[in-house]
Amino acid sequence: MNREMLLEIKKVTKQFPGTKALDNVQLSVERGEVHALCGENGAGKSTLMNIIGGLYPPTDGELFFEGKKIAPKNPGEAQKIGIGFVHQELSLCPHLTVAENIYIGRLPHKGDMIDFPKLWENADEVLSRFGANFSSKTKVSDLTVSEQQLVEIAKSVSLDCKLLILDEPTSSLTDKETRKLFEVVRSLKQENISILFISHRMPEIFAICDRVSVFKDGRYVCTMNVPEINADDIIRAMVGRELGNLYPPKSSCIDKTTELLKVENLSGKIFKDVSFELYKGEILGFAGLVGAGRSEIMTALCGIDKKTSGTVWVNGKAQSFKNYRDAVDQGVCYLTEDRKKQGLYLDMSIKSNMASANLKAVSKGIWLQEKLEKRLADEYVKRLSIKVAGIEYPISSLSGGNQQKCLLGKWLSIKPKIIIVDEPTRGIDVGAKLEIHNLLRTLADEGVGVIMISSELPEVMGVSDRVIVVHEGHLSGEISEDDMMTEENIMRLASGEAV
């Protein structure tokens, strides 16, 4: 090693009740490098980062920072040493302004009083690096998920730390914002700051990372120099086998004569006159910039949010869902994009989470049947190969990816006729991603209508038989021919231009 080591991790083990999250792992980060961390869901990436970030101590092992042994007891200490941390899950103060969030814990002040002018100024400056289109005086609760993610990142970037940990920062960013982020990362690298970068998106790793370390089942596998390898090498190390091609084959059996779903002139709070139909056997993709209104279209369609006008046909029958229950009873369901806020009952067991949309199926009359509830959970844990210590455990103990699989299982259990998935693979590892894509394909083949919202262009193109693009609340175009399905075309439509 010619270059100086910034962080060295030796023989670190982390034991959680029921799980060994990390088993005697090592890792070394050079000064000024962008170091990727890869591994399946539950491999232990976040856990390791949390240990470095001082959220909890390792059960065993040592950390060295700039050659000195460290044991940060809390995030504060980690920050003082020079470690900045963007968490996988958003942790912002919704009631406060962007600026106050960026400088939380270290507001500029004159004497005892906050120096607000300076605060706004500094914050706007940081934001400008990301070309953010909102003011630092905005209340965070008024921002979209992705805008909030930007704030989260800006927060840590402004820490002027020596090591910056980014745990799946791009999972809720659009390509545009992601590119911005990468610029920032590169410039930080110029300032000789090291970055630990966690992502499940291979292209990103090859875009900005120098080296990549791979974890599997809580164990360290290997570290490789990115220029010398390709995606398959990483994947092989992660899953221990070849994955072959990354996307399932497109449909061969689209039946244009049967419309599973037909939507006409649907309008709502932030979208209007949306019309489209979904055919038997196809996967229909929805692309667009974050904030385009895709989720709102779907939630209105299912009766989760109010629609102002429009008609919906399911299997040719006109439906007016008074509430979400009506839709679900008709076999129409929507898998939310916001796992933590709208998906999970964090303090409840995995099995209770899975049964939550489908209590009828696990009860006789009004009485819940313990056995049925267990069986239902077990079935989908097996079918989706979810990594759990036991279905009685709180779902909060699962890794992000496995939580997402649980939600998918929850909806599959209602035997849906039409399933709408919003960012279904957000934060999910390549292996699991492929599983989910295959699953969606099988569902489609079995005649279930599948609609997929995704901000990840390769995914939309790879999985969908047909892509509808949304721009600021209206449909700006549709692409069905394979040869037309290119990133350029989609982006053009997404930003309101014609193809």
Place this chain on the structure above:
Amino acid sequence: MSVKNGKTTGRNLVKKFFAQRETSVLIIILIAVAIVQIIQPKFLNVSNLKSIALSVSTDGLLSIGLCLALILGGIELSVGGVAAMTCVLTGYLCLAGVNVWAACLVSVLAGVAVGLFNGLMISKVGLPPFIVTLGMMNLSRGVAYILTKGSPLSLSGYLPDSFRFLATGEVLGIPMLFIIFVVIAVVAHIFLMKSNVCRNIFYVGSNEDAAKHSAINVDRVKIGVYVTVSVLATLSGILSLGRFNVATPELSVGAETTAISAAVIGGTSFTGGVGSISGTFLGIVLLKVVNSALVMLNVSVYWQDFVQGAILVLAVTMDYVTHKDKSNGGIICALLNKVRK
């Protein structure tokens, strides 16, 4: 490990048992009773047990209500007021010559109305439960004052024995009032634990957004709970009328705090999603045992508030401390583990 694999070895049963919040409350109760009994041998005699049973019953109904409200992630401060209102209303109607059972029916309807109001304000309008029910606390007690013009209405001679029997009668030496309470508690417990309708209360309490996204009709669940709570309060009010033979606007003043304490001592969480009727039952028993002990031990009246406060904090602290590490069975298991090493 074994727990995780869901196997239930003998060791595990012990663990499971001690891991129950109920258990630690039960232990606290037993200790308390033991101590008092040693100092005051008359404590455990039949008539005192009866009197404890009676005092547990009416407040117990309110505690069940608060347990539900807290699991939902809400709170209900108007239970005492509603009990007073319905007690007075029933009495008022009887004095006006209405048949007692008809009067009860009217009161129940009044209770339902209150519950609907709270529920709608909280779910549809979106006001904080604390404020809505605080307002309702004044509103309902206000009605009681208005109807009575302040002075309690005596019903001696107006209430048929059949009615009074519910509150003052005994079956095999067990007070009817207590029997009614226990039956309701057991039914409530079974429904809360085993019925799918009630499971929704936990879902909403645990994460309202997620519940909405699980096609659960959140508003209906909320309204349902608040109506149930009011009806329980009404029951408590009507039974108190039968018990005391008087309709007093001062009934159950401050009962909401007792009820909340009972629920929380029983392990019901303030953040919603967690709680049980069995725990709440033990909670109210503990509180009433302490109350009775204060009198039986001739604790100076000037010390009673103080001691009660101390007990509350103590009980909850013990409970929390022993359960800090959820994975093990609290303090007892901690010891067990020690022993094995």
Place this chain on the structure above:
Amino acid sequence: MSVKNGKTTGRNLVKKFFAQRETSVLIIILIAVAIVQIIQPKFLNVSNLKSIALSVSTDGLLSIGLCLALILGGIELSVGGVAAMTCVLTGYLCLAGVNVWAACLVSVLAGVAVGLFNGLMISKVGLPPFIVTLGMMNLSRGVAYILTKGSPLSLSGYLPDSFRFLATGEVLGIPMLFIIFVVIAVVAHIFLMKSNVCRNIFYVGSNEDAAKHSAINVDRVKIGVYVTVSVLATLSGILSLGRFNVATPELSVGAETTAISAAVIGGTSFTGGVGSISGTFLGIVLLKVVNSALVMLNVSVYWQDFVQGAILVLAVTMDYVTHKDKSNGGIICALLNKVRK
């Protein structure tokens, strides 16, 4: 959009002004006063204003405390008890011949101790604030009963004029008590809005984890707040002593609910992270105006609870409804928008 970009066009200023929760409370107050004044011309005379000012002051101190506790995402139910305890303690010491100022010092220390206890139990042990402070409510009032053996302690002749002046004196016709309260409120407001330390209260209240992750010493913030609240309550107790010249354990019974209502009417949220002293100030004024109005308009005593409850629900509802759509300035702006179209 323009709001989002923080630009402040003239239109926006209007919007901002009406978007303020304070504004809608102020408007409610003005309407209320107007109505009362029409029916009862004596309402706005100097001496009644004085008596309203007096009634605002002591409960106002408690309301400020609850505003802080609520912003923190907590709650404080023991303020009334602490006021009573410290009032009695100070009186008790004076009767025992201790110099009044020394006695005040001791009481303040007692207040600090209470705050520390609450804070530690809530932050370190992790008990729910509601329970801890509920227990402390009994503990502190208990102490008051123990010290007085029930009989209010008469201090006639024991309190120096210099001390009583603080509570009973006037400056330029303005009651000292009110001046003290306003000064404290203003200082508190400035610190809460502008000081570095107090901003942490909002952080913790808005998202405790985020605060933890950001090197904010959450426990210290919590303890700090609960100590402050207790000290405010102590102040209120000491001033009441001066005002009544009597140390009574019945002081500020149920004051916590008044204080909470005031804070919430003033726009302080129950879920934490939002609130202001200015709003709370208006909140307590509104409540006391209503109170005084009920009596001034000779509303039957039996109707007063009812009307108060109604007002509380009404005020909060109005406030919430007008602010439902956060993006605009509530009902007033909604109208403005209509006009423009």
Place this chain on the structure above:
Amino acid sequence: QGKANEENDGEGTSPLVGDSSEEYYMISFLSGIDYWKTCYTGMEDAAKLYGVSAQYTGQTDSDVAGQVSVLEQVIAKQPKGIAISCVNSTALADTINSAIDQGIQVVTFDSDSPTSNRASYLSTGNEEAGQKAAEYLAPQINNKGKVAILYTVGTENAEARVAGFKAWCAENAPGIEFVEVNDAGDTTTATDNMAAALQANNDISAVFCVDGIAGTAGPTAVKEASKSDLKVLAFDVDKTVLDMIKSGDIDATVAQGQYNMGYWSMVMLYTQAHNLSNAALPGFVDTGVTIVTKDTVDDYYVK
């Protein structure tokens, strides 16, 4: 009944010498307040005479259910006798009767339970006390003008006094009008409300403070409104009230025969428990009321 005597004078001692193991209880409500102490002193003194032991208990609030359980728990201790002041005139009847069925002697004092089988009621009935108050106050204001009545709305004893007060006036001084003010059980609120009432009616010529809280709040409000010419009548002889009589903030207060209540309760209970009298005891004993003014105030300080 002769037998009973033999049992008692086993050692040939007088039936008036009891056994210190004999327990007699005094139960009250709002037990925190000063008032009861004097009642209990009376009871203790009588108990000393007989060489039996007296106990005092109760609950700090005025919750009906609360007092019923306290009574039940005292019954569970099987004392010889109980003297109770009833927070509610109906609610305790059954429990009192069950005590009597178990052979426990019961008398009521201060506040009665008329429908029960209690041996006797020792007090100035609250209603009568109210009348006495009116009888004193009315002439002071020449039987006309407005009287503010400050009391805790909904507490039976206070309500009864107010009723008595009004009834007397209606009868003997119809010129007097009333302004009822709620002291809501809290000194501060009581003062606020009283202040507002004084503002609304500047023709108020007297204030009747019906309970302990009012005794502090009333005078304070009057002072703060600087209406020193008002007549202020209080109730009971808490030290605070007496001091304010001395200082002139209060003109007079209604003193009940607290000591008598306690003393004679004890005497009756003992007499009953030992069958000392074959004639039935008087069902009602008027323990008397007196109006305390500046001139007599000194006699009422507890020595």
